[in-house]
Amino acid sequence: MTAMLRCYQVAEFGQPLVAADKPLPVPEGRGVLVKVAHCGVCHSDLHIWEGFFDLGGGKRVVAASNGALLPLTPGHEIVGVVAATGPEARAAKTGQRRLVFPWIGCGTCPPCRDGNEHLCGGAQKSIGIFADGGYATHLLVPDERYLVDIGDLDPALACTYACSGLTAYSALKKIGHLQDGHDLLIVGAGGVGLNAVALAKAMTGVAPIVADLDPAKREAAMQLGARDAIDPRAEGAQKALMKATGGVMAAVDFAGTEASFGFAYGSLRKGGHLVSVGLLGGVATISIGLHVMKGVRFSGSYVGSLAELKEMIALAQTAALPALPISHRPLAEATASLAALKAGQVIGRIVLDA
Numbered sequence: 258m259t260a261m262l263r264c265y266q267v268a269e270f271g272q273p274l275v276a277a278d279k280p281l282p283v284p285e286g287r288g289v290l291v292k293v294a295h296c297g298v299c300h301s302d303l304h305i306w307e308g309f310f311d312l313g314g315g316k317r318v319v320a321a322s323n324g325a326l327l328p329l330t331p332g333h334e335i336v337g338v339v340a341a342t343g344p345e346a347r348a349a350k351t352g353q354r355r356l357v358f359p360w361i362g363c364g365t366c367p368p369c370r371d372g373n374e375h376l377c378g379g380a381q382k383s384i385g386i387f388a389d390g391g392y393a394t395h396l397l398v399p400d401e402r403y404l405v406d407i408g409d410l411d412p413a414l415a416c417t418y419a420c421s422g423l424t425a426y427s428a429l430k431k432i433g434h435l436q437d438g439h440d441l442l443i444v445g446a447g448g449v450g451l452n453a454v455a456l457a458k459a460m461t462g463v464a465p466i467v468a469d470l471d472p473a474k475r476e477a478a479m480q481l482g483a484r485d486a487i488d489p490r491a492e493g494a495q496k497a498l499m500k501a502t503g504g505v506m507a508a509v510d511f512a513g514t515e516a517s518f519g520f521a522y523g524s525l526r527k528g529g530h531l532v533s534v535g536l537l538g539g540v541a542t543i544s545i546g547l548h549v550m551k552g553v554r555f556s557g558s559y560v561g562s563l564a565e566l567k568e569m570i571a572l573a574q575t576a577a578l579p580a581l582p583i584s585h586r587p588l589a590e591a592t593a594s595l596a597a598l599k600a601g602q603v604i605g606r607i608v609l610d611a
């Protein structure tokens with residue numbers, strides 16, 4: 258009898274995921290077969306499910322090579338156990354519990370050669386995006402070097418570090434340490450934003466002010482150590498923030514809409530820095546003159562590198578980061594989990610248990 262894996266796949270954009278059973282793949286070279294324990298349900302899984310990213314102004318970039326890769330198993334926040342190793346694997350051993358770095362590039366383009374595979378300009382192989390991911394009982398990881406030891410960290414929480422944690426880490430690293438009296442604004446308290454709230458004090462030295470439309474998400478942010486949580490749509494919210502802070506030194510926009518960008522960018526003080534992370538989509542207008550005269554910076558930040566994921570895991574092991582809320586669901590509820598995320602009903606992260 259052939260050993261099989263079960264996976265839940267996007268077969269048609271926007272339609273319920275389809276369960277499929279396939280023979281277990283055999284790892285080659287330095288590849289590793291991982292038996293999935295937990296897989297986080299990320300907002301980018303929604304883009305893959307729906308088949309596009311909104312670039313604003315009616316422009317959309319189609320995900321997953323315009324459907325050429327369908328059916329595709331999503332899922333890129335994966336902790337599992339090494340189930341089999343290729344003949345050239347050295348460090349990976351059967352039974353090891355590992356976090357999977359999913360942002361795999363071509364390995365030969367300039368960003369990949371600089372160690373920034375997540376910014377690959379060639380043929381990307383990211384797990385759960387361009388290759389089958391963790392909405393499955395097993396998946397193939399093409400090289401053992403993409404496995405990260407998480408030590409004693411809670412595996413269901415640590416799986417979220419592969420995307421939402423890493424994305425938050427890399428964005429906050431671009432801000433760096435803030436001096437006393439400087440303020441940090443975090444816009445959007447979804448899974449990534451809440452991971453940023455959990456990391457903020459350890460990485461920037463300050464407890465953040467969080468802006469989110471949803472009172473339950475503001476409450477979750479306060480639980481994770483936010484200094485204040487505000488409703489950006491409330492009458493006079495930005496004026497009150499400017500009055501209280503004199504403008505924030507740094508802001509991270511985890512939503513990425515025209516409104517969230519406008520709120521974050523407009524809240525900067527002179528010399529401030531906005532890092533944009535969210536991909537909800539939109540187009541923003543910046544006054545070039547004001548941008549210059551205020552001496553502000555605007556950066557984009559997209560997930561993070563393998564080296565940054567290892568740094569983040571090391572930080573999580575020493576800094577006792579507050580844990581974002583995790584709700585466990587069985588793998589078979591993958592479609593319902595995506596629907597709940599789309600409906601904005603999720604506080605923290607849904608983690609599928611395989």
Ligand SMILES: [Zn+2]
Nearest residue numbers: 363366369377
């Ligand atoms: Zn590349």
Ligand SMILES: [Zn+2]
Nearest residue numbers: 299301420421
């Ligand atoms: Zn993600």
